[in-house]
Amino acid sequence: MKVLWIFAHPEQRSLNGSLMSEGLRQLSELGHKHQVSDLYAMGWQPVVDTADFRRESRDRLFIGGEQERAYTEGKLSDDILAEQEKIDWADTLVFQFPLWWFGPPAILKGWFDRVLVQGFAFGIKDANGRTLRYGDGGLAGRRALVITSVGARESSFGPRGIHGQLEEVLFPLLHGTFWYTGMSALPPFAVYGADRLTDADYRKYAAALRERLRALETTEPLPYRYEQGSDYSDYSDYSDYDETLALRPHIAPGRTGVGIHCVTVRTPLTGGLPGRSRRSALRCGT
Amino acid sequence: MKVLWIFAHPEQRSLNGSLMSEGLRQLSELGHKHQVSDLYAMGWQPVVDTADFRRESRDRLFIGGEQERAYTEGKLSDDILAEQEKIDWADTLVFQFPLWWFGPPAILKGWFDRVLVQGFAFGIKDANGRTLRYGDGGLAGRRALVITSVGARESSFGPRGIHGQLEEVLFPLLHGTFWYTGMSALPPFAVYGADRLTDADYRKYAAALRERLRALETTEPLPYRYEQGSDYSDYSDYSDYDETLALRPHIAPGRTGVGIHCVTVRTPLTGGLPGRSRRSALRCGT
Numbered sequence: 195m196k197v198l199w200i201f202a203h204p205e206q207r208s209l210n211g212s213l214m215s216e217g218l219r220q221l222s223e224l225g226h227k228h229q230v231s232d233l234y235a236m237g238w239q240p241v242v243d244t245a246d247f248r249r250e251s252r253d254r255l256f257i258g259g260e261q262e263r264a265y266t267e268g269k270l271s272d273d274i275l276a277e278q279e280k281i282d283w284a285d286t287l288v289f290q291f292p293l294w295w296f297g298p299p300a301i302l303k304g305w306f307d308r309v310l311v312q313g314f315a316f317g318i319k320d321a322n323g324r325t326l327r328y329g330d331g332g333l334a335g336r337r338a339l340v341i342t343s344v345g346a347r348e349s350s351f352g353p354r355g356i357h358g359q360l361e362e363v364l365f366p367l368l369h370g371t372f373w374y375t376g377m378s379a380l381p382p383f384a385v386y387g388a389d390r391l392t393d394a395d396y397r398k399y400a401a402a403l404r405e406r407l408r409a410l411e412t413t414e415p416l417p418y419r420y421e422q423g424s425d426y427s428d429y430s431d432y433s434d435y436d437e438t439l440a441l442r443p444h445i446a447p448g449r450t451g452v453g454i455h456c457v458t459v460r461t462p463l464t465g466g467l468p469g470r471s472r473r474s475a476l477r478c479g480t
Numbered sequence: 481m482k483v484l485w486i487f488a489h490p491e492q493r494s495l496n497g498s499l500m501s502e503g504l505r506q507l508s509e510l511g512h513k514h515q516v517s518d519l520y521a522m523g524w525q526p527v528v529d530t531a532d533f534r535r536e537s538r539d540r541l542f543i544g545g546e547q548e549r550a551y552t553e554g555k556l557s558d559d560i561l562a563e564q565e566k567i568d569w570a571d572t573l574v575f576q577f578p579l580w581w582f583g584p585p586a587i588l589k590g591w592f593d594r595v596l597v598q599g600f601a602f603g604i605k606d607a608n609g610r611t612l613r614y615g616d617g618g619l620a621g622r623r624a625l626v627i628t629s630v631g632a633r634e635s636s637f638g639p640r641g642i643h644g645q646l647e648e649v650l651f652p653l654l655h656g657t658f659w660y661t662g663m664s665a666l667p668p669f670a671v672y673g674a675d676r677l678t679d680a681d682y683r684k685y686a687a688a689l690r691e692r693l694r695a696l697e698t699t700e701p702l703p704y705r706y707e708q709g710s711d712y713s714d715y716s717d718y719s720d721y722d723e724t725l726a727l728r729p730h731i732a733p734g735r736t737g738v739g740i741h742c743v744t745v746r747t748p749l750t751g752g753l754p755g756r757s758r759r760s761a762l763r764c765g766t
Contacts, residue, residue: 204528205541240526240586242490255491257578258631258675292543296652297583300526300590306581328642345544350725353736356614356712357725358651362738366582366649389544426642439636439643450639451737452648 195226195411198284202291202302204234209388209396210343213403214290217341220404229280233301239273240304246271261311270311277309281333286410287377289367290341292388296363306371315375327374328421334376337415340364341403343388351386360384361416361478365452368478369418378415379478416478417457453478481512481697484570488577488588490520495674495682496629499689500576503627506690515566519587525559526590532557547597556597563595567619572696573663575653576627578674582649592657601661613660614707620662623701626650627689629674637672646670647702647764651738654764655704664701665764702764703743739764 199218203210214230221228231238242257247264248271249255264270270278281287291298298306310316315332319325326334344351344360351360360382361368368379383406385391385399406413419425425445427438446454456478485504489496500516507514517524528543533550534557535541550556556564567573577584584592596602601618605611612620630637630646637646646668647654654665669692671677671685692699705711711731713724732740742764 204530204543207540234527240590241520242580242585242587244490254493256675257490294528295589295592295596296656297589299528300586300593301528303581303583303589304526304586307586310581347725352726354727354732354740355725356707356727356741357656358738358741359736362648363652363656365644366652370582370643370649389542421642439633439641440638441640441642446640450645451739452644453737454640455642455644 195221195224195286196284197221197226197228197286197288197410198231198280199228199288199290200231200233200302200305202233202289202299202305206235208292209385209391210290210292210341212396213341213343213385213400216400217288217290217403217407220407224408226410229283231277231280231305233305236273238301238305240301240308242304242307246274246308258312258317262313262317265311265313274308274311277305278314281309281336285336287336287338288341289338292343293384296357298367310371310375324422326376326422328369329373329376329418330420330422331374331376336377337380337410338372338377339380339406339410340367340382341385342382343385345389346386348384348386351384362452368416369452369455373416373418379418380410380413380415381478418478419455419457481507481510481572482570483507483512483514483572483574483696484517484566485514485574485576486517486519486588486591488519488575488585488591492521494578495671495677496576496578496627498682499627499629499671499686502686503574503576503689503693506693510694512696515569517563517566517591519591522559524587524591526587526594528590528593532560532594544598548599548603551597551599560594560597563591564600567595567622571622573622573624574627575624578629579670582643584653596657596661610708612662612708614655615659615662615704616706616708617660617662622663623666623696624658624663625666625692625696626653626668627671628668629671631675632672634670634672637670648738654702655738655741659702659704665704666696666699666701667764704764705741705743 199214201214205211218228218230244255247260248269249260289298289302291302297303316327317325318332346357349355350357351363353359357363364382368382372379383403387395391399425441427440427442441454485500487496487500491497504514504516530541533546534555535546575584575588577588583589602613603611604618632643635641636643637649639645643649650668654668658665669689673681711727713726713728727740
């Protein structure tokens with residue numbers, strides 16, 4: 195396998211730094227190739243800016259169109275092109291970061307904002323003129339894994355935890371970024387209580403990470419729904435443009451919430467009300 | 481009212497720029513005071529960095545602790561201190577940004593990462609030693625409003641829309657950042673189809689924004705649950721640390737998903753299966 199490891203932590207001597215070393219060693223032992231984008235070490239600039247496009251016009255700036263134009267004309271700035279080349283090379287992307295305000299640090303958010311431009315990662319049409327998204331797109335065929343460290347305890351990120359279930363809190367990344375661009379989102383690997391790990395805790399997490407990397411090729415991804423499957427309404431259902439792109443009424447009938455965008459197996463919920471059920475398969479939402 | 485308007489778009493001549501002008505004019509007409517943090521215009525640096533803390537030590541860096549130490553000792557960098565002073569002054573925060581990868585642009589994400597440090601925005605304890613969070617905290621008593629522009633159509637961000645319901649996609653911000661630090665999250669104001677607005681569409685949105693700003697003081701916030709209410713388990717329920725901070729079993733029984741962190745009124749769901757229901761009150765999750 196060819197793994198691009200994107201690392202977003204300012205301190206190499208951190209828990210995250212140690213886990214990355216552990217992970218890269220494991221990849222080598224497994225015979226996988228890897229490249230690393232260590233965003234802090236690279237001095238990665240995360241702010242979308244006119245310099246990204248080598249733009250000379252002083253007309254009103256439309257970001258999306260400008261990004262696509264620069265990509266098509268080969269005029270994106272060198273730092274963006276270098277990241278796109280690494281993505282082209284890779285079959286697996288690993289994103290490792292401490293969870294700050296329930297999402298990636300700004301330096302990583304800006305990697306998505308600047309690198310995954312229209313024409314490269316999304317906004318590509320098939321022969322029928324339909325835009326390829328959610329399960330298909332510019333990055334299709336790749337797998338993406340989040341490795342994140344969290345100060346809170348695991349129960350607080352569970353299905354009824356106060357912070358929200360981790361997979362739902364990460365929905366903008368797992369579904370809205372990975373799956374949107376065609377990448378399969380693997381179940382995230384989270385280190386909980388990261389501020390209070392004992393040596394024994396660390397060894398347990400390091401072993402679990404090695405195991406996850408050993409199964410990188412075979413781990414079942416989160417079962418998000420394909421846009422081009424038959425689950426979502428399109429123009430064949432509605433003449434009104436504003437009724438499209440919602441789950442069709444017979445899919446997850448009567449249910450709402452981001453969890454409905456997973457294909458799931460329902461099993462009775464222990465201790466719940468009669469007739470209630472929960473999804474026991476892969477947790478990508480509940 | 482005293483409104484701090486945080487703006488994160490690189491182009492003043494954009495839809496967002498026009499709406500901000502419209503909004504600031506309306507605030508003045510209403511007799512409200514305002515300050516603006518125009519992050520692009522300020523050249524805001526979004527990356528958490530040792531320079532934030534005026535730190536000289538070369539020991540291993542622990543971000544959270546270092547941020548709190550620097551805050552307590554008055555050693556945070558001047559750009560961070562200036563933003564904290566504006567927050568201290570304000571009773572209402574408005575965050576305006578284009579939705580990029582289903583979240584705020586990096587320049588705004590880094591505003592949260594750098595400005596809302598421990599000791600200032602969170603991590604404050606009450607007389608009983610309990611940490612104040614979710615409905616209480618360093619920013620308690622303030623209101624926060626998101627104004628965002630989205631390329632997609634509204635139906636695709638509805639309760640069953642393919643992108644996820646907007647309030648749930650924004651959960652890390654509305655619940656995990658605003659509510660976590662004690663701020664009441666107002667229902668977000670979204671401009672859909674932002675790439676294709678006609679002049680008539682624009683006038684409609686501008687009028688709607690003026691109306692929202694007129695009701696800034698009276699709009700009912702999203703009804704998230706208080707951590708220090710009785711909804712979440714604590715040490716009185718479980719001796720095991722790892723069972724705490726989840727919704728108690730009798731609250732939203734049998735349900736999961738981020739929507740359960742809202743207090744909601746349930747009404748029958750039109751067209752759904754018998755016995756199904758939906759929340760018809762304020763949408764902060766479903």
